[in-house]
Amino acid sequence: MNEPTLLQLQCFEALVAEGSFAAAAARLNRTHPTVHAAVTALEAQVGMVLLDRAGYRVSLTAEGAALRSRVAVFLHQYENLRREAAQLAAGQEAELRVVVGDLCPLPETLGPLRQFFETHTGTRLTLLFEAISGPWERLRNGDCDLIFHHLDKPSPAIETIELFEVKLVPVAAPGFLKQPLDESLTPDDLRPYVQCVIRDTSKQPSDANDYLIEGAPTCTVPDQLMKRELIVQGLAWGHMPSHLVAGDLREHRLVSLEGSHLRGATLKHYAARRRDAAHGPVAQRLWIQLQQQAAG
Numbered sequence: 001m002n003e004p005t006l007l008q009l010q011c012f013e014a015l016v017a018e019g020s021f022a023a024a025a026a027r028l029n030r031t032h033p034t035v036h037a038a039v040t041a042l043e044a045q046v047g048m049v050l051l052d053r054a055g056y057r058v059s060l061t062a063e064g065a066a067l068r069s070r071v072a073v074f075l076h077q078y079e080n081l082r083r084e085a086a087q088l089a090a091g092q093e094a095e096l097r098v099v100v101g102d103l104c105p106l107p108e109t110l111g112p113l114r115q116f117f118e119t120h121t122g123t124r125l126t127l128l129f130e131a132i133s134g135p136w137e138r139l140r141n142g143d144c145d146l147i148f149h150h151l152d153k154p155s156p157a158i159e160t161i162e163l164f165e166v167k168l169v170p171v172a173a174p175g176f177l178k179q180p181l182d183e184s185l186t187p188d189d190l191r192p193y194v195q196c197v198i199r200d201t202s203k204q205p206s207d208a209n210d211y212l213i214e215g216a217p218t219c220t221v222p223d224q225l226m227k228r229e230l231i232v233q234g235l236a237w238g239h240m241p242s243h244l245v246a247g248d249l250r251e252h253r254l255v256s257l258e259g260s261h262l263r264g265a266t267l268k269h270y271a272a273r274r275r276d277a278a279h280g281p282v283a284q285r286l287w288i289q290l291q292q293q294a295a296g
Contacts, residue, residue, distance in 0.1 A: 002045055003045070004042050004045055004046065005038075006078070007038050008038045008039070008041055008042040008045075009042070009071050009074065009075060010028060010038075010075065011024060011028065011030070011034070011035045011038035011039050011042075012038070012039050012042055012050065012067075012068070012071060013068070013071050013072060013075055014027045014028050014035070015035060015039055015051070015058060016051075016058075016060060016064075016068055019057040019058065020057060020058065021035050021036055021058075039051065046067065048061075048063040048064075048067070049061055049063065049064075050063060050064035050067060050068075051064055052064075076142050079142060080142075080277060080278040081278075083278055083280070084278040084280070092120075092122055092123055092280065092281055092282045093123050093280040093281075093282045093283060094122075094123065094124060095123065095124045095125075095126055096123055096124070096125055096126070096145050096146070096282060096283055096286065097126045097128065097143065097144040097145050097146075098113065098125065098126070098127055098128070098144060098145065098146045098147070098148070099127075099128045099129070099130050099134075099135045099138045099139070099143075099144045099146070099147040099148070099149070100127060100128070100129050100130075100135075100147075100148050100149075101130065101131070101134075101135045101147065101148055101149030101150065101269070102129070102130070102131035102132070102198055102223060102224055103149075103150060103166045103168075103224070103241050103267065103269070104148050104149070104166070104269060105164070105166065105241070105243045108163070108164055109148050109163075112289065112290065112293055113125060113127075116285075116286050116289055120282055120285070120286075123282045128143075128144060129223075130149075130201045130202075131198050131199060131200060131201045131222070131223070132198060132199075132200035132201065132202065132205065132206060133200055133202040133204075133205060133206040134200060134201030134202045135147040135148075135149040136149065136202075137202040137203065137204065139158070139272065139273070139274060140274075142274075142277065145273060145277070145279070145283050146271060146272070146273050146283070146286070146287075147271070147272050147273075148163070148269060148270070148271055148272075149269065149270065149272065150166070150267040150268060150269050150270070151268065151269075151270050151272065156275075157274060157275055157276065158272050158273070158274065158275065159272065159273050159274070159275050160270040160271065160272045161270060161271040161272075161287075161290050161291055161294050162268055162269075162270055162294060163269050163270060163271055163290070163294055164268075164269050165266050165267065165268050165269065166241050166242070166243070166266070166267050166269055167241070167242040167264060167265070167266045167267075168211070168239045168240065168241060168242070168264050168265045168266070168267065169239065169240055169241075169242050169245065169249075169256055169258055169264045170211075170237065170238070170239050170240075170256070170257040170258055170262055170264060171231060171237065171238070171239075171240050171245055171248070171249070171254045171255065171256055171257060172193075172231060172234075172237035172254065172255060172257055173231060173232060173233070173234040173253070173254060173255075174252060174253075174254075174255055175234070176193070176234050176237060177189075177190075177193065177237075177257075181255060181257065182259070183259045183260050183261075184259075184261070185257060185259050185261060185262055186261040186262065187213050187261065187262060190213055190216065190237065190257075190262070191213055191215055191216045192216075192217075193216065193217075193236070193237055194216070194217045194218065194219055194235065194236040194237070195212065195213055195216045195217070195218050195219075195236060195237060195238055196218070196219050196220075196221060196227050196230050196231060196235075196236035196237065196238035197211075197212060197218055197219075197220055197221075197227075197238065198220070198221060198222070198223070198224065198227060199220045199221065199222050211238075211239045211265075219235070219236055224240065224241065224244055225244075227240065228240060228244055228245060228248070231254065232248060232253055232254060237257065239264065239265075240254075271287070271290045273287065
């Protein structure tokens with residue numbers, strides 16, 4: 001029996017992750033027939049049916065699920081090995097991939113990156129922007145080297161540097177609510193009103209939402225700037241990072257709904273990276289710079 005090839009394993013993993021041959025082909029920059037042939041050949045070589053093709057989206061058989069977990073580990077290790085070899089050969093990484101979370105104040109986040117990459121012009125900075133649990137999914141899947149985001153659950157697998165705090169404030173346009181704004185305002189009072197929320201960019205969104213009022217009508221937007229505009233226009237209310245609405249509150253374009261029954265929150269934000277990932281010399285220098293800036 002021939003050994004499975006790297007391409008076959010990559011096509012199998014991409015197909016499972018994306019759910020269709022067309023999407024897997026696009027992800028790998030291959031043709032649909034190439035992906036189909038690679039997965040079929042893999043099944044023939046291992047002597048098992050790995051995929052159930054009966055539905056609209058392909059799904060794993062029991063044998064496929066058992067193999068997929070091992071394939072994912074192998075491909076992650078291979079990618080680390082490939083990147084580390086390239087780093088050693090070139091003396092530095094060709095690219096660093098950084099994910100910025102949706103609540104991050106951009107000047108405080110992008111400023112240090114600009115400063116760093118001005119002196120590391122041989123390494124390309126690829127910036128990605130994700131919301132809610134999207135940054136953590138990118139980090140877990142090995143799709144980035146570093147993220148800037150709030151940390152909900154500490155993990156020994158993640159190395160972090162505390163950077164800054166972001167305060168969330170419940171806000172609405174003046175006159176949006178029909179009752180007086182005072183300390184007696186409760187979540188039940190807000191249930192009839194449209195609440196604006198951010199769309200989770202993760203492929204497996206988190207069910208947790210500490211700020212969503214159960215039973216309230218909602219509208220979902222892709223980013224904080226669109227959320228702010230909907231709220232300013234009197235189409236909804238919602239929790240906003242204070243750095244984005246401080247001017248609106250000062251100029252009375254928005255009013256704070258925060259009180260004894262309706263709380264805001266303060267979220268610590270971190271630079272975070274995986275402990276088990278291969279970090280090249282440039283990534284390590286960036287990490288040290290962030291540590292030094294955080295230390296003052």
